[in-house]
Amino acid sequence: MSKSSQSSPLSLYKACPQGLGTNGSHACDAATCGSPFQLPSDRQLITHPSKPCKCEQGFGGANCNICQGSTSCQDVRNRSSISGPFTDQLVCHQQPEAVTTTYIDCNVNQKTISAVFPGDIKLTVSKVVLSDNFTETGLASWPSQAGTLLSQLWLDGEEQFYCQASECRQSNSSQAVSTKGSGLGASDYSCRNLECYCIPGTDMCGQGVFDLSPVINHLNGSFSLKCDFFDPATAAGDSACSMNGGELLKTTFGDSGIPLQNCTFGSCLGQNELEIFYANQSVESGPNLNSHLSRAIVGGLVAIGLLIASIFTAILLGIIFHRRATRTEESLARGALGLRWDDLSYRLPEKMPGHRRGKLAKRNILESVSGKLEPGSMVAILGPSGAGKSTLLDILAGRNKSGRISGYISLLHRDAQDHQVTVDDVSKIMAYVDQDDHLPPYSTVREALHFAAKLGLPEAVGSRDRQEEINQVLERLDLLPVAEKMIGDDQTRGISGGEKRRVSIGMALVQRPSILLADEPLSGLDSRTALRVVSSLRDRTRYGSSRWSPASIILTVHQPSSEIFLAFDKVILLAEGQKMFEGKPTDAFLWCASQGHPCPENRSVAEHMVNMAFQPGLFKPSSVREDLVESIVVPSPRQQEEMEEEKALETEVMMARKSCADKVRGPKSKTSTWNQVVTLTERIFKTNARDYSSLLFHILGSVIVGFFIGGCFFRVKTTISGFQNRVGSMFFIFTLSSFSALSAATGLHKERRRMIRERADGFYHPMAWLISHLMFDLLLLRAVPAITLTSIVYWMVGLRSSARAFFEFLIIAVIFNIDMAAYNMILAALFEDLSLAILLSVLGILLNLGFGGFLLNLSNIPGAIHWVQYLCPMKFALEAAASIQLHGLMIQDKVSGLNISISVSAFAPSLFGFKENAYYNDLIVLSLAFLLPFILVLTFTVIWRLKEVR
Ligand SMILES: Nc1ncnc2c1ncn2[C@@H]1O[C@H](COP(=O)(O)OP(=O)(O)OP(=O)(O)O)[C@@H](O)[C@H]1O
Numbered sequence: 001m002s003k004s005s006q007s008s009p010l011s012l013y014k015a016c017p018q019g020l021g022t023n024g025s026h027a028c029d030a031a032t033c034g035s036p037f038q039l040p041s042d043r044q045l046i047t048h049p050s051k052p053c054k055c056e057q058g059f060g061g062a063n064c065n066i067c068q069g070s071t072s073c074q075d076v077r078n079r080s081s082i083s084g085p086f087t088d089q090l091v092c093h094q095q096p097e098a099v100t101t102t103y104i105d106c107n108v109n110q111k112t113i114s115a116v117f118p119g120d121i122k123l124t125v126s127k128v129v130l131s132d133n134f135t136e137t138g139l140a141s142w143p144s145q146a147g148t149l150l151s152q153l154w155l156d157g158e159e160q161f162y163c164q165a166s167e168c169r170q171s172n173s174s175q176a177v178s179t180k181g182s183g184l185g186a187s188d189y190s191c192r193n194l195e196c197y198c199i200p201g202t203d204m205c206g207q208g209v210f211d212l213s214p215v216i217n218h219l220n221g222s223f224s225l226k227c228d229f230f231d232p233a234t235a236a237g238d239s240a241c242s243m244n245g246g247e248l249l250k251t252t253f254g255d256s257g258i259p260l261q262n263c264t265f266g267s268c269l270g271q272n273e274l275e276i277f278y279a280n281q282s283v284e285s286g287p288n289l290n291s292h293l294s295r296a297i298v299g300g301l302v303a304i305g306l307l308i309a310s311i312f313t314a315i316l317l318g319i320i321f322h323r324r325a326t327r328t329e330e331s332l333a334r335g336a337l338g339l340r341w342d343d344l345s346y347r348l349p350e351k352m353p354g355h356r357r358g359k360l361a362k363r364n365i366l367e368s369v370s371g372k373l374e375p376g377s378m379v380a381i382l383g384p385s386g387a388g389k390s391t392l393l394d395i396l397a398g399r400n401k402s403g404r405i406s407g408y409i410s411l412l413h414r415d416a417q418d419h420q421v422t423v424d425d426v427s428k429i430m431a432y433v434d435q436d437d438h439l440p441p442y443s444t445v446r447e448a449l450h451f452a453a454k455l456g457l458p459e460a461v462g463s464r465d466r467q468e469e470i471n472q473v474l475e476r477l478d479l480l481p482v483a484e485k486m487i488g489d490d491q492t493r494g495i496s497g498g499e500k501r502r503v504s505i506g507m508a509l510v511q512r513p514s515i516l517l518a519d520e521p522l523s524g525l526d527s528r529t530a531l532r533v534v535s536s537l538r539d540r541t542r543y544g545s546s547r548w549s550p551a552s553i554i555l556t557v558h559q560p561s562s563e564i565f566l567a568f569d570k571v572i573l574l575a576e577g578q579k580m581f582e583g584k585p586t587d588a589f590l591w592c593a594s595q596g597h598p599c600p601e602n603r604s605v606a607e608h609m610v611n612m613a614f615q616p617g618l619f620k621p622s623s624v625r626e627d628l629v630e631s632i633v634v635p636s637p638r639q640q641e642e643m644e645e646e647k648a649l650e651t652e653v654m655m656a657r658k659s660c661a662d663k664v665r666g667p668k669s670k671t672s673t674w675n676q677v678v679t680l681t682e683r684i685f686k687t688n689a690r691d692y693s694s695l696l697f698h699i700l701g702s703v704i705v706g707f708f709i710g711g712c713f714f715r716v717k718t719t720i721s722g723f724q725n726r727v728g729s730m731f732f733i734f735t736l737s738s739f740s741a742l743s744a745a746t747g748l749h750k751e752r753r754r755m756i757r758e759r760a761d762g763f764y765h766p767m768a769w770l771i772s773h774l775m776f777d778l779l780l781l782r783a784v785p786a787i788t789l790t791s792i793v794y795w796m797v798g799l800r801s802s803a804r805a806f807f808e809f810l811i812i813a814v815i816f817n818i819d820m821a822a823y824n825m826i827l828a829a830l831f832e833d834l835s836l837a838i839l840l841s842v843l844g845i846l847l848n849l850g851f852g853g854f855l856l857n858l859s860n861i862p863g864a865i866h867w868v869q870y871l872c873p874m875k876f877a878l879e880a881a882a883s884i885q886l887h888g889l890m891i892q893d894k895v896s897g898l899n900i901s902i903s904v905s906a907f908a909p910s911l912f913g914f915k916e917n918a919y920y921n922d923l924i925v926l927s928l929a930f931l932l933p934f935i936l937v938l939t940f941t942v943i944w945r946l947k948e949v950r
Contacts (some may be wrong), residue, residue: 035064091270171925381571388576400760442691498525518553726886
C-alpha cells in the first residue's frame with residue numbers, strides 16, 4: 001500500500017497523484033503498481049527499483065498509468081466489477097491530446113544528461129486538461145486540477161525529481177516534433193508557473209557526481225510539452241515529444257528543449273465522450289486563420305497594410321491636386337510684366353587685411369542701383385568682368401544671396417486689368433538661365449526640354465501643346481539636328497558647349513516665362529548663332545498670343561556685335577557695382593561723347609562702353625542716372641504720360657531682402673508635388689537605365705560576393721567551428737552591406753549640384769526630389785542587392801531552413817542596408833566635400849564593426865563607452881539575426897574525447913552580450929529608432945542644406 005500523507009513542497013502533490021506514493025521520508029517519491037482504476041492511496045508501492053511489482057493487465061509505463069490496447073480499460077473495469085451506472089463503453093485513447101486527463105511515458109534522450117547520469121532515464125507526465133468526473137468511467141478519483149501538468153523524472157526506476165505547472169492550454173500544431181513524425185502534427189501543452197522539487201538523496205539530487213538540486217529547485221517560468229500524434233498504423237510506440245521552457249531549461253538545453261523518445265500515451269475514456277470531443281474539435285478548429293499566423297506575419301501584415309494605406313492616400317491626394325492643377329486655366333494668360341528696381345545695394349562681409357582676429361568689413365558689390373525692365377522689352381546689362389552684372393541678375397531673379405541686400409524690386413503690369421500676380425507667384429512667372437550649364441548628362445536634348453516644360457509650364461497645358469512648344473524652341477534655337485542626342489558630361493561625350501548653352505536657354509524658354517533673366521546666354525556661341533538666339537529672344541518679347549503673354553527679357557552680355565547691340569530695347573552699363581548708363585542703344589554714342597570719350601568710328605559702341613567702364617574714373621563725377629540719361633533721353637509729353645500710368649500700375653511684389661523662412665523654403669515650385677515626383681522618377685529611372693553601371697555593379701557585385709561568402713562558409717555544421725562560421729557569415733553579410741551603402745553618399749553627391757540648381761529654378765520642391773531619389777536608391781540599389789546577397793549566402797551557408805526564419809533574416813538585412821544608406825545620404829547632404837562625408841561614413845562603419853557585438857563583447861565594454869553600442873545599427877541587426885539563427889541551436893561536438901551536446905543559448909549571450917529573443921525588439925529599434933529618424937533628418941538636411949546660396 002502506498003503512503004500519501006507525507007507533505008510535499010509542491011501544492012499539487014499534497015495528495016500524491018495517480019501512479020505515485022510515498023515510500024521514504026519524502027512525499028510522492030515512489031512509483032506504484034496496479035492501474036488508475038485503483039485509488040492512489042490503495043496502489044501498491046514499488047519499494048525498490050530492483051523489485052518491481054506488476055501493473056494490472058492492459059496497463060504499463062513507469063508507474064502503470066498507461067492503458068495499452070483498445071479494450072484494456074473496459075477489460076479492467078469488467079474484471080474488477082467496479083460498480084456504477086455506466087452508460088458508456090470504455091476505450092483506451094492512445095494520443096497525447098487529453099480529453100480530460102492523459103498519461104504520458106517517455107525515454108529521455110539528452111546526450112549531456114546521459115553523459116553525466118548514465119542509466120535508463122524516463123519521464124512520466126499526467127496532463128490534466130479538465131477535472132475528471134470519475135463516476136462516468138469508474139477510474140479512481142484523485143484531486144486533479146484542470147489546466148495542470150504533473151511530471152516525474154526517473155533514473156533506473158528511481159524517482160529523482162517531480163514538477164508541476166499550471167494555467168496550461170492545449171492546442172494542436174501542424175508541425176511535428178520529429179522529422180520522422182507521423183505527419184499528423186503534434187499536440188502542444190503550454191503552461192506557466194513551473195515548479196520542481198528535487199528529492200534529496202537521489203542520484204541527481206545530492207547523491208551522484210552532480211547535484212542538480214539548485215537547478216531543479218529553481219526551475220520556473222513557462223513550460224510546454226509538445227508530442228507528435230500517435231499513428232496506430234505505422235508508429236506504434238515510437239512517438240516523440242519535446243519538453244521546453246523555464247529560463248533555466250531553455251538556457252541549458254536550447255529552444256528544442258529536452259528530446260523525449262519512445263513516448264506512449266494512454267487514458268481511459270467513454271466511447272461517446274471521445275466522439276463528442278472530436279466532433280466539437282472539428283467545429284472549433286474550422287478555418288481559423290489566426291491560429292496559423294505567427295506574430296511576425298500578423299505584425300508584418302499590419303505594417304504592410306499601414307504602409308500601403310499611407311502610400312495609397314498620398315497617391316490619391318497627389319492625383320487630386322494634380323487634377324485640380326490641370327484644370328486651373330487662370331494662370332496661363334497674363335499681360336506683359338516688367339521689373340523696376342530702386343536703390344539696390346549688395347554688400348558682402350570681407351576680411352580686413354592686417355586684422356588678426358579676422359575683423360570683417362563690408363564690401364559693396366552693388367551700390368544703389370536703380371533701373372527698369374519695361375513690360376515686353378529686352379534689356380542688356382553690359383560691363384566688364386566683376387562689374388556686378390550677375391549679382392544684379394541674381395537679386396532680380398530672387399536667388400538666395402549670402403550677402404546683405406537692400407532696396408526694392410517691384411513688378412510692373414502693362415495691362416491694368418491684370419493684377420493677379422502676387423508675391424507667391426513671382427518665382428512661377430520667371431525663368432533663369434545661369435552662367436554655367438547644369439544639364440542632366442544622360443538625357444537627350446528633347447528630354448531635357450520636356451523635363452523643363454513639364455515642371456515649368458502650368459499643368460493645365462496639355463501634352464500636345466507642350467510638345468508643340470518644345471518643337472518650336474528646338475527649331476528656333478537650331479537644336480533640331482541634336483534633339484535626340486544625349487547631352488553628355490566630362491565622362492561621356494555628348495553635344496558641344498554651344499549646344500549646351502542653347503539647351504539651357506531652351507529649358508528657360510519652354511517654360512513660357514513672363515520675365516526671363518539670362519546670365520551670359522551668348523557666351524560660347526559663334527556670331528551667327530548668337531544673333532539667331534537674340535532674334536528668337538526678341539520675338540518672345542514682341543509676340544504674345546491668346547494663350548501666352550509676351551516676355552520681358554533681361555540678359556547680361558560681355559561684348560555684343562553691333563547687330564546684336566542694336567537689337568536690345570535698352571542697355572544698362574555697370575562699372576564697379578554702379579550704374580553708369582541706362583538708355584537706348586542708339587543713345588549710347590551721344591552718351592559716350594557727353595562723357596568726353598566719343599566712340600571711334602572703327603570700334604563698336606558696346607566695346608567702347610565696356611572699355612570705358614574699366615576705368616570708372618573717366619566718368620564725370622555727377623551721377624549718370626539723374627543728370628545725363630534724363631537729359632539725353634528726354635521723354636515726350638506722351639511718353640511722360642505713359643510712364644505715369646505705368647507707375648500707377650506697379651505692384652510691390654518683392655522686397656529685395658527675403659525673410660528667413662523664404663531662405664529655407666526656397667522658391668515656390670511651379671507645378672503640383674505629384675507632377676514633380678512623377679517627372680523626377682521618370683527621369684531617374686530612365687537615366688539609370690542608360691547609365692546602368694551603378695545598378696549593374698550593385699546587383700552583380702552582390703551575386704559575386706554572395707557566392708564568395710557562401711563558398712567560404714558553405715554548409716556550416718552544428719559543431720563548435722560551425723557555430724563560429726555561422727555567426728561569421730552573418731557578420732560578413734552586415735559588414736558588406738555597410739560598405740556597399742557608401743555608394744548612397746556618392747550617389748547623392750553626384751546629383752547634389754544639379755538638384756540645387758533645379759530647385760533654385762523652381763522646378764521642384766526638395767521633398768519631391770527626395771522621394772524620387774529614395775524610391776530609386778532604396779529600392780534598386782539597397783533592397784534588391786540586399787535580397788540577392790542574403791538569399792545566396794543564406795542558403796549556401798545553410799542557416800535555418802524554415803521560410804519564417806529566412807524572411808525574418810531578410811527583413812533585417814534589408815532594413816539594416818537602408819539604415820546605413822540613409823545615414824550616408826545624410827552625410828552627403830550635410831557636407832559638400834564628398835571626402836569628408838566618406839571619412840565620417842567609414843568612421844561610422846568602424847564603430848558598427850567594433851560595437852556590433854561580433855568583435856567586442858557587448859557586456860564587457862567599459863562603462864564610459866558602453867552606450868556607444870546603442871548608436872550602432874549593426875548591434876541590433878546582428879542581435880536580431882542571432883535571435884533567429886542561434887536561439888535553441890544545439891551544438892554537438894567531441895571535445896577531448898567527450899561528446900558534448902549543448903544549446904547555443906547556454907553560452908551565446910555571454911559570448912557576445914546579445915539579448916535572447918530580441919528579434920522584434922531589434923526590428924522595432926532598426927525601423928523606428930534608426931530608419932525613421934534617419935529619414936526625418938535626411939529630409940530636414942536636404943531642405944536645409946541642398947539649397948543655393950550665391
Ligand atoms: N558670394 C560672393 N563671395 C565673394 N565675392 C563675390 C560673391 N558674389 C559676388 N562676388 C564678387 O562680386 C563681384 C561681382 O561679381 P559678378 O559675378 O556679379 O560679376 P560679373 O559682372 O557678372 O562678372 P563676369 O562677367 O565675369 O561674370 C566680383 O568681384 C565677385 O568676386
